[in-house]
Amino acid sequence: MNIFKKTIFSVLLSLLVMGNVNADKIRIGTEGAYPPWNSKNEAGKLIGFEVELANWLCIYMKRDCTIVEQDWDGMIPALQMRKFDAIMAGMSITDERKKVITFSQGYADEVASLAVMKGSNLEGMDTPAGINLTKPNADAKKALKTLTGALSGKTVCTQTGTIHQNFLESGDVGSVNVRTYKTQDEVNLDLTSGRCDVALAAAVAFTDYAEKSGKSVVLVGPTFSGGAFGNGVGVGIRQTSQMGEGSEQGKKDAKLLADFNKAIDTARKNGKISELAIKWFGFDASM
Amino acid sequence: MDLELMIDSLPKLLNAAVITLKLLSVSLIIGLFIGLFFAILRLNKNIFINRFAYAYSYIFRGTPLLVQIFIIYFGLGQIEYLRSTVLWVILKEPYWCAIIAFSLNTGAYTSEILRSAFQTIKPGIIEAGKSLGISNKVIFYKIQIPIAIRQSLPAYGNEIILMMKGTSLASTVTLMDLTGVAKYIISTTFKPIEVFIVAGGIYLFMTFIIHNVIKFLEKKYSFN
Numbered sequence: 212m213n214i215f216k217k218t219i220f221s222v223l224l225s226l227l228v229m230g231n232v233n234a235d236k237i238r239i240g241t242e243g244a245y246p247p248w249n250s251k252n253e254a255g256k257l258i259g260f261e262v263e264l265a266n267w268l269c270i271y272m273k274r275d276c277t278i279v280e281q282d283w284d285g286m287i288p289a290l291q292m293r294k295f296d297a298i299m300a301g302m303s304i305t306d307e308r309k310k311v312i313t314f315s316q317g318y319a320d321e322v323a324s325l326a327v328m329k330g331s332n333l334e335g336m337d338t339p340a341g342i343n344l345t346k347p348n349a350d351a352k353k354a355l356k357t358l359t360g361a362l363s364g365k366t367v368c369t370q371t372g373t374i375h376q377n378f379l380e381s382g383d384v385g386s387v388n389v390r391t392y393k394t395q396d397e398v399n400l401d402l403t404s405g406r407c408d409v410a411l412a413a414a415v416a417f418t419d420y421a422e423k424s425g426k427s428v429v430l431v432g433p434t435f436s437g438g439a440f441g442n443g444v445g446v447g448i449r450q451t452s453q454m455g456e457g458s459e460q461g462k463k464d465a466k467l468l469a470d471f472n473k474a475i476d477t478a479r480k481n482g483k484i485s486e487l488a489i490k491w492f493g494f495d496a497s498m
Numbered sequence: 499m500d501l502e503l504m505i506d507s508l509p510k511l512l513n514a515a516v517i518t519l520k521l522l523s524v525s526l527i528i529g530l531f532i533g534l535f536f537a538i539l540r541l542n543k544n545i546f547i548n549r550f551a552y553a554y555s556y557i558f559r560g561t562p563l564l565v566q567i568f569i570i571y572f573g574l575g576q577i578e579y580l581r582s583t584v585l586w587v588i589l590k591e592p593y594w595c596a597i598i599a600f601s602l603n604t605g606a607y608t609s610e611i612l613r614s615a616f617q618t619i620k621p622g623i624i625e626a627g628k629s630l631g632i633s634n635k636v637i638f639y640k641i642q643i644p645i646a647i648r649q650s651l652p653a654y655g656n657e658i659i660l661m662m663k664g665t666s667l668a669s670t671v672t673l674m675d676l677t678g679v680a681k682y683i684i685s686t687t688f689k690p691i692e693v694f695i696v697a698g699g700i701y702l703f704m705t706f707i708i709h710n711v712i713k714f715l716e717k718k719y720s721f722n
Contacts, residue, residue: 284681287688311688368672372685390592390672391682397572401672404575406590 237274237467238295239265240281244394247419247491248301248444260491261299264318267483268474284371284393287312290449293460296467298447301413303374305441313450315471317443318484319496323375323435324414325358325367328402329427333361333409336432344383344438354433359385361432366390368398368407375411378439402428415492443498446471504692507683511693514679515700521593521665521675525600526658532601533608534643540613551609558606563664567599571671596668604661611657615649616642648719655712659705666701676700 241249241261249259257278269276279295290298290312303321304314322341327333338358342351362384369375371391379389392398395412399420402410410417414430421428448468454460478484484497539551558566574580574589588594619642627637669678680697684690 284685285690288684288690291688307686371681376685392672393670400572401575404572405581406575406592 235275237269237272237276237297239269239276239278239297239299240286240289240295241265241278241298242283242286242300242394243280244283244396245301245413245416246423247415248413249299260319260487261301263487263491264478264484265299267478267487268471271474271477272470274470282393283373287447290447291453293449296448296464297471300447301444302447303441304443304445305374305377305439307377308441308447311450312447313468314445314447315468316475317445317498318475318478319444319488320436320498321374321440321444322414322496323378323411323440324417324430325409325411325432326402326414326417326428327409327431328405329429331408331431333365333431334429336361338433341434341436343436344378344440345436347438351433355383358432362387362409364388365408366406368392368401368410369412370395370398373412374440378435379411381439383439399424399426399428415496418493446475500689500692503687503689504696507680507693507696510679510683511676511697511700514674514676515704517674518662518665518668518676519704521596521600521668521673522658522662525597525604525665526661528597528601529604529608529661532605533612536605536609537612537616537646540609541616555606555609558603559610563599563603564667564670566603567596567667567671570599571595592668592671592673595671596665596673600661600665600668603664604657607657607660608654611650611653612646615646615653618649619645648721651712651716651719655709655716658708658712662704662708663701 241257241259243249243251243257245259247259249257249261252258257280262278265276265278281289281294281300283300286298286300286302287308289295298312301321302308304317308314325333336357338354339350342354344351347355365387367379367387368390369379369392371393376389376391378384379387390401390407392401395416398407398410398412399417401407403424403426409431414434417428417430420426448471449464451461451465454464475484479497485495488494488496536551536554539547540555542548542551570589571592574595580586580589588598623641623645624637627641628634632640665675666677668675669681672678674682676697680693683693687693
């Protein structure tokens with residue numbers, strides 16, 4: 212065997228070995244760009260509500276965990292391709308996503324809100340404080356009507372592949388001019404630059420940005436929940452059927468889901484989720 | 499493989515390819531003028547003019563296109579003063595930011611391609627013109643520029659193909675070009691392989707057309 216063949220052989224072999232080294236560790240995918248849910252500090256270390264919660268859940272489950280960074284737009288495909296075993300990335304539980312992955316029970320509520328720069332003519336909209344879109348009542352319907360009028364002709368910015376984009380494209384607020392970005396950071400930048408008239412995301416994503424950047428970003432209109440906004444944020448896990456019902460990986464995934472559900476239950480009951488939520492969001496977002 | 503999704507997404511992606519072609523053609527036209535202008539500056543004997551043109555091509559060829567487009571789109575957008583000027587009318591639009599970045603980038607490469615083409619023109623041709631009493635200006639416009647363009651066709655064909663692929667970066671500043679729409683479809687179907695194969699196929703087809711047009715032009719304007 213000449214040196215060339217040897218090199219190729221050893222590289223291939225090492226790739227095979229590397230793929231199995233982490234077999235028993237749980238790898239958890241997160242975005243690292245959606246503060247305060249998950250983000251990175253100046254040293255490049257992952258921090259945030261979900262990072263701390265993930266670490267707590269792992270200790271409770273007595274499993275070794277590594278938290279892996281993954282761009283938001285490739286999150287679900289990366290889970291399916293087994294780059295990691297679970298998603299904790301502020302991902303809301305929606306019917307659309309349930310078609311391709313399963314979710315644990317929700318561990319936190321994501322409250323969505325519109326935001327504008329101070330001085331915008333959208334400030335002071337006459338709407339209730341919050342509306343639920345699962346079975347919109349008269350107030351909610353009226354609020355949607357108000358929003359339809361207010362948002363018409365405006366450029367509304369949001370992150371790609373989010374519940375917020377789904378809502379804006381659902382027709383609930385008429386046909387708005389939606390502009391989508393790869394990360395929430397970019398949405399914030401274009402909101403302050405004035406390219407976006409208004410933006411939609413988790414309310415805490417805006418308040419966190421306003422606080423850290425000192426920019427005068429303010430929330431407007433009602434907060435949204437239910438309907439297109441899904442039912443809280445949960446841990447995303449591969450569907451057992453994806454790897455074959457009886458397969459070893461399928462069994463592992465099913466067990467992982469059960470373990471997460473149990474751990475989340477405990478974390479909720481012993482107040483850990485509330486504690487972390489108050490630390491990162493400033494209010495109790497547990498559910 | 500989800501064949502149905504591939505067929506379903508084809509018309510949407512073809513529609514988006516029109517935006518890609520629009521971005522490509524507009525920036526190539528502007529870039530050609532920028533390139534020609536700077537190629538002429540590069541040939542200038544004045545060291546300051548020469549160095550200035552060199553610095554331009556050095557900077558734009560030496561930095562990634564993605565960085566350039568980010569500086570123009572997100573970077574300039576953060577300068578408050580700029581937002582109060584009339585320039586903001588253009589810079590506010592992602593489309594024009596992309597066009598500016600692409601034009602400046604392809605302009606830098608084109609200026610190098612044209613400069614080397616000018617320098618390879620045999621002095622004999624210019625001398626022949628002079629001996630016929632043709633003015634320097636006419637020699638430049640009617641002899642040097644046409645020959646330089648013909649000389650640079652193969653290299654410029656490559657530049658067009660590189661630029662065509664470069665336009666995919668427009669999706670990073672919210673434009674719904676071919677890559678942008680592909681990503682959009684993936685964000686709702688979660689099937690990247692199928693959609694990117696179709697998008698890649700469309701890019702390949704565009705390369706095929708560009709390649710053959712350039713080959714045809716090379717043959718048509720062959721010196722032999």
